[in-house]
Amino acid sequence: MISLIVHLVHWLAGVIVLAEALNKLERTAPLRAGLCRRERAMEWLKAIAWALLAMGGAGALITPLLPLETPTLQDMCGLVGFAVTHVRARVKEG
Numbered sequence: 345m346i347s348l349i350v351h352l353v354h355w356l357a358g359v360i361v362l363a364e365a366l367n368k369l370e371r372t373a374p375l376r377a378g379l380c381r382r383e384r385a386m387e388w389l390k391a392i393a394w395a396l397l398a399m400g401g402a403g404a405l406i407t408p409l410l411p412l413e414t415p416t417l418q419d420m421c422g423l424v425g426f427a428v429t430h431v432r433a434r435v436k437e438g
Contacts, residue, residue: 351408353424354415358404360427365398397426 372394374387404423407415415423 347414350414350420354404354420355408357420357423357427358401358407360401360430361423362398362401362405364427364430365394365401369394369398 369391372387372391374384374391376387379387400423404415404419
């Protein structure tokens with residue numbers, strides 16, 4: 345029973361993280377004209393970070409379908425913490 349709950353929480357956090365990461369990734373524009381080198385570097389770093397988070401969220405989504413190990417506490421804390429942060433921000437926005 346605990347394993348099922350762990351998988352469900354991990355999967356749900358993956359959905360939230362993937363959705364948020366893809367949303368933010370869509371808004372990055374590292375090739376936009378008129379950026380100075382520093383701004384362009386910041387945009388590339390943001391794009392890379394959101395892409396990595398999207399891959400992590402997608403990995404959490406696919407985990408129940410593949411014969412992989414149960415997520416560790418470390419996996420859960422990172423993913424769920426990030427998901428809770430974004431849910432809180434969305435609730436705060438109204």
